[in-house]
Amino acid sequence: MSIYDMTINELQQALTNKTFTSYELTKKYLERIAEIDPIIHAYITITADAALAAAKASDERRANGQLLSDLDGIPMALKDIFCTDGILTTCASKILANFVPPYNATCWQRLADAGAVLLGKCNLDEFAMGSSTENSAFFATRNPFDIERTPGGSSGGSAAAVSADLAAYTLGTDTGGSVRQPAHYCGVVGIKPTYGLISRFGIIPYASSLDQAGVFAKSVYDCATVLEVVSGHDERDSTSTPYPIGDYRGACRRDVKGMKIGMPNEFFEEGIDPRTIEIVNKAAEKFAAAGAEIIEVSLPHTKYALPAYYILACAEASSNLARYDGVRYGVRVDKPSLEEIFCATRSAGFGDEVKRRILLGTYALSSGYYDAYYNKTLQVRTLIKEDYDRVFASGIDCLLTPVTPGPAFKLGEMLDDPLTMYMTDICTVPINIAGLASLVVPFADIEGLPVGVQLIGAPFSEEKLFTAASAVEVPRRLPPDILEQAAEKGVER
Amino acid sequence: MTEFQTVVGLEFHAELKTNTKIFCSCPTTFAGEPNTHVCPVCLGLPGVLPVLNKRAVELAMKAGLALNCQISPFSKFDRKNYFYPDLPKAYQVTQYPLPICKSGYITVPDADGNEKKIRINRIHLEEDAGKLVHSGESISTSNYSLPDYNRAAVPLIEIVSEPDMASADEAKAFGDKLKLILEYAGVSDVKMEQGSLRCDVNISLMPKGSDKLGTKVEIKNLNSFRAMYRAIQFEEDRQRRMIEKGEKLIQETRTWDEGSGRTLSMRSKENDHDYRYFPEPDLVPTVITPEWIEAVRSELPELPDTREQRLKEECGLSDYDCAQIVDTPALAFFFDEVAKLFPDTKIIANWLLGDVSRLMNSAEKEYEQVPIVAEDLVYLLDQAKSGAINNNSAKTVLEEMFTSGKMPAEIISERGFAQISDSAMLEDAVKAVIEANEKAAEDFRTGKQQAMGFLMGQIMKATKGQANPNLVKELLAKMLK
Structure with a gap:
């Protein structure tokens, strides 16, 4: 078995058996990054020296019997939206191209305290706004399964890094599907836990009431292992859960028998590729064969989720991104007057998609439009949430749906068509609107491209999601050789 | 000729006396080297989150209780969005539709000396902005300005009155009373010169007897109650002349220019900011239980009106003496301390309002800084009352207590002031x-x-x-x- 294909559990065993050291393992990953990443472009920043130093420290702890956790010595990466003390954090934006935070995001701090080895910071759509990583101010990331296609977004770099074996696991963020859609496109496991499970402190916000960190991993069990470390209350985030977290690894071993799995009609309607529907139905059959009960359900307000998402997210973003004015940090374009500094800095610093969403959000909050847009959307949000409350209250343990209408699209295919691009989020945004838990697990493929299924649970029902996901999990499928693809398709490093 | 009725409403901003800022643990101490009382949270760096200071909530509740307000069982924060370099996040966290306190009042004497109730619409909790330090005299004459964020996110309450005042005198009386109540309640330092209390005026005129409010003008940049008083008088006059000339008043914000003693136009309503208020998603709603309200109420000290009543009834002091004492909270607290140890309140009042006040004035000190302790003053009063020293000697001893800080017994013996009663x-x-x-x-x-x-x-x-x-x-x- 390749060192890169090993799960966290397997790597830990190999480290314990002295098959290799964390230093050797980290070096291997860095070598592969040096070889492959110039094609994939998963990373914005590679922290090779710090990673090797961290790996060395881990090896010393191991030698002294002082391991910090099951993640100690395992190489990983973060979406470049998580603040990392002393390490460039750009959010893939020109406006933060020089920003080095003096603090760590809580979830990264928890991983660091657990002995994680940080390989670098992964590419994303600027400020997490997008579904393809093409909105990164620096470069687009390629899908390891077909380097002419998108890995999805906004956490495309984090998903591609796990898929192409450029990290053992990564963290991303998910505001409307930004973990689940790229996990699905890249054939990896991705979880967007319940809003509040993982602290938002130190995560550069896009839409505060929807943003939630998530995990990409090579197996459901790996995903559970990481989630146990990063979750739980943080006194620096008032919206983080005060409750103890679950036994996610234990849940992976539980039997799915007797679980009630709902299939909401509204997620299988027009616009969803019939091949996708067929795959989800296959997953349902597998659940049924394992003793779970499949029940048809209805979530009548689903169709309002996408417009609601774009109003809520843009409104919050217009306020969250207002602080990038060139006064205190980041990039500044100097001009003779204050207003000109603001305008020139923001005009030069933000990309088109970010500007589009700031304008949409500013409009939705403007006096005279607030009630028609923002206030109405809050009411819609309540209705959507009530749909799910009703379904879960009826005894449904989790829902099974498609992740997106189809598999990964081609790079550049939707660049001039933002509305069609927005439509790819149709199955994922309702979950953020309603503050639910959701997990994507790879299940099959369409013409060689990975297709996952989405499992949705009530708030803080992550254990059920891990049980269900483990029941349908299939052996990990590796992407075709990246260098061969590059040679074949004429993609230069 | 039409007679006009002045209609005044006031808005006060008071900095709360917490040790730390409203959403982080930076100190709230006034002054300090620029940008030394700051952290990633109050600088609004990317990704940081606010955590509400519980003490700030309690002080806002305290202000509400002292001003006869209802405390909201459920309040929440909103964002007020605008760009300015002293506002680190480009939005101020404040409260819009659901403030922490509502519907209060205080009473002030009106023109005929009768008690008049001035209603308070709301009190809301919010964060302060930083400030700009200009290279020159003012922003217009400066080559550059530098932001100082020490004050950014210091907790503030905004107190909004109803338009219930009919004159500059009533507005001044309201301001004085409000300031005194906040000081007694221990809510704020209320130092206008340091900006811990700030005031804006809303003023309009309407024909006497009418109930239709005229076009309102907001006046900003009032650095003292004297400035507020003058600005109201100036504006009454300006608005009356304009109406009489048949000119149309516009709804606008004007600034008080202390030098010329005039208000000047800043911006009209049309050019006003659209603040795009919306709920602050980074904070959870503030839920206040009846038990919490009672706990905060029990912390409230005696407030000016009840105190004045008590001094009249229990101590038999004159109205004038009572008002004198109550108007200076530090003096009133000192009076209470002394009165616990010395029974004759009339004598205490004479000494405190007489010699002690005189010595404080000539030393140009505030009463908070009174250099003697109650026990020593009581010793001196006891000596004088028993005849052990005479009154003139006692005055000399007090003076020396002020200047040397010595104990009265020591001064009496050094000076040989003991009366011969043998x-x-x-x-x-x-x-x-x-x-x-x-x-x-x-x-x-x-x-x-x-x-x-x-x-x-x-x-x-x-x-x-x-x-x-x-x-x-x-x-x-x-x-x-």
Whole structure:
């Protein structure tokens, strides 16, 4: 078995058996990054020296019997939206191209305290706004399964890094599907836990009431292992859960028998590729064969989720991104007057998609439009949430749906068509609107491209999601050789 | 000619007396080197989150209770969005539709001296902005300005009155009373010169007897109640003249120019900011239970009105003395301390309003900084009352307590101020004076009362003023019988 294909559990065993050291393992990953990443472009920043130093420290702890956790010595990466003390954090934006935070995001701090080895910071759509990583101010990331296609977004770099074996696991963020859609496109496991499970402190916000960190991993069990470390209350985030977290690894071993799995009609309607529907139905059959009960359900307000998402997210973003004015940090374009500094800095610093969403959000909050847009959307949000409350209250343990209408699209295919691009989020945004838990697990493929299924649970029902996901999990499928693809398709490093 | 009625509403911003800022643990201390009381949270760096300071909530509740408001069981924060370099996040976290306190009032005397109720619409909790330090005199004459964020995110309450005041006098009375209540409640330092209390005026005129409010003007940049008073008078006059000339008033924000004593137009309503308020998603709603309200209420000290009533009733002080004491909270608290140890409140009032105040004034000090402790003053008052020292000596001792910080007993003994109340000791002195002044002694015997004064004076002189005058009187009477 390749060192890169090993799960966290397997790597830990190999480290314990002295098959290799964390230093050797980290070096291997860095070598592969040096070889492959110039094609994939998963990373914005590679922290090779710090990673090797961290790996060395881990090896010393191991030698002294002082391991910090099951993640100690395992190489990983973060979406470049998580603040990392002393390490460039750009959010893939020109406006933060020089920003080095003096603090760590809580979830990264928890991983660091657990002995994680940080390989670098992964590419994303600027400020997490997008579904393809093409909105990164620096470069687009390629899908390891077909380097002419998108890995999805906004956490495309984090998903591609796990898929192409450029990290053992990564963290991303998910505001409307930004973990689940790229996990699905890249054939990896991705979880967007319940809003509040993982602290938002130190995560550069896009839409505060929807943003939630998530995990990409090579197996459901790996995903559970990481989630146990990063979750739980943080006194620096008032919206983080005060409750103890679950036994996610234990849940992976539980039997799915007797679980009630709902299939909401509204997620299988027009616009969803019939091949996708067929795959989800296959997953349902597998659940049924394992003793779970499949029940048809209805979530009548689903169709309002996408417009609601774009109003809520843009409104919050217009306020969250207002602080990038060139006064205190980041990039500044100097001009003779204050207003000109603001305008020139923001005009030069933000990309088109970010500007589009700031304008949409500013409009939705403007006096005279607030009630028609923002206030109405809050009411819609309540209705959507009530749909799910009703379904879960009826005894449904989790829902099974498609992740997106189809598999990964081609790079550049939707660049001039933002509305069609927005439509790819149709199955994922309702979950953020309603503050639910959701997990994507790879299940099959369409013409060689990975297709996952989405499992949705009530708030803080992550254990059920891990049980269900483990029941349908299939052996990990590796992407075709990246260098061969590059040679074949004429993609230069 | 139409007579006009002035309609004034006031908005106050008071910095809360918390140790730390509203959403982080930076100190709220005034001044300090620029940008030293800051952290990633109050600088609004990317990804940081606010955590609400519980003490700020309690002080806002306290202000609400002291101003007869209802405390909202459920309130929440909103974002007020605008760009300015002193506002680190480009939005202010404040409260819009659901403030922490609503519907209060305070009473002030009106033009006829009757009690008038001025209603308070709401009190909301919010964060302060930083400030710009200009390279020149003012922003318009400066080459550059530098932001100082020490004040950014210091907790503030905004108190909004109803338009219930009819004159500059009523507005001034409301301001004075509000300031006093906030100071007693321990909610704010209320120092206008340091900006811990700020005030904006809303003013309009309407024909007397009308109930239709006229076009309102907001006045900003008022750095004292005197400025507020003058600005209201100026604006009353300006608006009346405009109406009389048939000119149309516009709804606008004006700024007070202290130098010229005028208000100047800043911006009209049309050019006003659209603040795009919306709920702050980074904070959870503030839920206040009845138990919490009662716990905060129990922390409230005696407020000015009840205090004044008590001083009148229990201490028998004059209205004037009461008002004098109550108007200076530090003096009132000192009065209470002394009164616990010394029964005669009239004497205390005389001393505190007389010599102690005089000494504080000449030292140009605020009453908070009074350099003596209650126990020492009480010792001095006891000595004077028992006759152990005389009144003039007591005043000298007090002065020296102020200047040297010594204990009164020490000063009395150093200066030899102890009164001679030992009749054996005094008899010799009285005898000597009688012998030396036979004529006066004779006059006294024959009933000339004025001779008594002369003899007393001679005896006091001989004893360097230390003789107990009552005892001297007794001795003279006995010896010259």
